[in-house]
Amino acid sequence: xxxxxxxxxxxxxxxxxxxxxxxxxxxxxxxxxxxxxxxxxxxxxxxxxxxxxxxxxxxxxxxxxxxxxxxxxxxxxxxxxxxxxxxxxxxxxxxxxxxxxxxxxxxxxxxxxxxxxxxxxxxxxxxxxxxxxxxxxxxxxxxxxxxxxxxxxxxxxxxxxxxxxxxxxxxxxxxxxxxxxxxxxxxxxxxxxxxxxxxxxxxxxxxxxxxxxxxxxxxxxxxxxxxxxxxxxxxxxxxxxxxxxxx
Amino acid sequence: xxxxxxxxxxxxxxxxxxxxxxxxxxxxxxxxxxxxxxxxxxxxxxxxxxxxxxxxxxxxxxxxxxxxxxxxxxxxxxxxxxxxxxxxxxxxxxxxxxxxxxxxxxxxxxxxxxxxxxxxxxxxxxxxxxxxxxxxxxxxxxxxxxxxxxxxxxxxxxxxxxxxxxxxxxxxxxxxxxxxxxxxxxxxxxxxxxxxxxxxxxxxxxxxxxxxxxxxxxxxxxxxxxxxxxxxxxxxxxxxxxxxxxxxxxxxxxxxx
Numbered sequence: 001x002x003x004x005x006x007x008x009x010x011x012x013x014x015x016x017x018x019x020x021x022x023x024x025x026x027x028x029x030x031x032x033x034x035x036x037x038x039x040x041x042x043x044x045x046x047x048x049x050x051x052x053x054x055x056x057x058x059x060x061x062x063x064x065x066x067x068x069x070x071x072x073x074x075x076x077x078x079x080x081x082x083x084x085x086x087x088x089x090x091x092x093x094x095x096x097x098x099x100x101x102x103x104x105x106x107x108x109x110x111x112x113x114x115x116x117x118x119x120x121x122x123x124x125x126x127x128x129x130x131x132x133x134x135x136x137x138x139x140x141x142x143x144x145x146x147x148x149x150x151x152x153x154x155x156x157x158x159x160x161x162x163x164x165x166x167x168x169x170x171x172x173x174x175x176x177x178x179x180x181x182x183x184x185x186x187x188x189x190x191x192x193x194x195x196x197x198x199x200x201x202x203x204x205x206x207x208x209x210x211x212x213x214x215x216x217x218x219x220x221x222x223x224x225x226x227x228x229x230x231x232x233x234x235x236x237x238x239x240x241x242x243x244x245x246x247x
Numbered sequence: 248x249x250x251x252x253x254x255x256x257x258x259x260x261x262x263x264x265x266x267x268x269x270x271x272x273x274x275x276x277x278x279x280x281x282x283x284x285x286x287x288x289x290x291x292x293x294x295x296x297x298x299x300x301x302x303x304x305x306x307x308x309x310x311x312x313x314x315x316x317x318x319x320x321x322x323x324x325x326x327x328x329x330x331x332x333x334x335x336x337x338x339x340x341x342x343x344x345x346x347x348x349x350x351x352x353x354x355x356x357x358x359x360x361x362x363x364x365x366x367x368x369x370x371x372x373x374x375x376x377x378x379x380x381x382x383x384x385x386x387x388x389x390x391x392x393x394x395x396x397x398x399x400x401x402x403x404x405x406x407x408x409x410x411x412x413x414x415x416x417x418x419x420x421x422x423x424x425x426x427x428x429x430x431x432x433x434x435x436x437x438x439x440x441x442x443x444x445x446x447x448x449x450x451x452x453x454x455x456x457x458x459x460x461x462x463x464x465x466x467x468x469x470x471x472x473x474x475x476x477x478x479x480x481x482x483x484x485x486x487x488x489x490x491x492x493x494x495x496x497x498x499x500x501x502x503x504x
Contacts, residue, residue, distance in 0.1 A: 082416070083413075
């Protein structure tokens with residue numbers, strides 16, 4: 001049973017930009033799908049459609065059973081600067097009407113999972129870029145979503161932090177049994193993280209190539225040395241180059 | 248104390264000393280230009296009179312500021328919720344703002360009794376910066392945070408008090424600091440226009456009255472008090488701003504670290 005399927009989705013913005021054209025994608029439970037493509041190809045728009053933040057002009061978006069709880073992580077940490085880490089992570093529960101006392105264990109659990117257990121009282125500006133992103137991920141996890149949507153979440157981070165967060169993300173996915181859809185323009189990131197890579201064409205975006213990588217689950221750093229990983233990188237690079245040329 | 252703090256103090260003291268010396272050496276009579284020591288003396292002699300007047304002016308200023316804050320913020324929230332109301336009424340607020348208060352004061356004095364007219368003038372000038380800054384702040388929320396609130400199905404009220412009001416706080420406080428100074432200016436201008444005398448007379452009236460009597464030292468004394476009052480208002484609002492923003496906003500970063 002698929003979690004979500006998009007059929008022949010088209011989206012044009014008010015200014016006339018055609019962002020998506022005939023986008024087809026079926027997502028199964030437990031997958032880690034990367035949407036890989038050049039900048040401005042509409043992959044973020046596809047993610048926003050799935051989150052319900054945009055509506056498609058044509059085509060259909062259908063959920064397998066019922067629409068699951070969704071977590072969303074933006075490119076920026078998007079934390080409320082006036083609230084401490086605890087209150088930022090509390091937000092999704094608070095908006096759903098959960099009392100603070102009832103929310104407490106869930107919040108601390110989410111913070112511990114991302115390694116911020118000791119920083120509940122810190123304000124966003126007191127944290128490093130990587131820690132802010134961890135807080136943002138904790139906020140997305142606090143509702144225990146079945147589907148986690150991430151829009152280039154690590155693009156602004158330094159390489160070491162990024163590698164660490166990549167590894168932690170795979171562990172979190174396995175622990176919580178989530179399906180993840182991950183927008184990126186990095187071939188290496190998508191090859192390391194994904195069970196499946198969907199390569200987008202230039203605008204208007206649609207999927208021009210799908211690369212099956214392997215079962216999702218935690219992968220150690222040594223995965224980056226395997227020939228399967230290198231082969232995936234090469235295939236994804238070639239597909240990405242192909243996508244750019246179609247401009 | 249660092250030299251950066253010392254320098255303005257030394258400069259100010261030197262200025263006062265130079266003034267004192269000029270008056271003493273040139274034998275300038277106090278009705279032309281009183282020396283700082285003479286002004287201080289007037290301040291001490293007339294303390295009962297001018298401090299009572301100061302209290303009157305400060306009360307009006309504070310009341311005007313409270314009214315301007317509550318009405319300005321309330322209106323900004325209403326405008327943010329219903330943009331057609333903003334389009335309808337914002338131009339009127341602009342007209343009130345761009346018309347000099349000293350020109351409106353005589354008219355208000357015809358319709359209202361003197362005290363109310365002075366309060367109305369102080370309110371009118373203080374009101375606009377609060378309204379426009381808060382309205383700007385309410386519409387300047389981070390668009391990703393707005394998306395996040397939408398994603399979790401936040402109600403309008405939740406959006407307002409959990410997202411838009413906190414985002415608007417630094418803007419509002421910026422407006423409040425401007426409004427504090429303007430409320431005092433508005434009160435003084437209206438008092439001069441009103442020329443109300445007697446028990447309830449404010450500082451501005453004391454200046455006018457002392458002018459008629461050629462009591463120049465008292466004029467200066469009242470002027471000093473007005474300046475001090477203006478500085479005090481500014482410092483208090485600065486302190487409030489710092490306290491509210493120090494943990495999270497960039498404007499307070501340098502001082503808190």
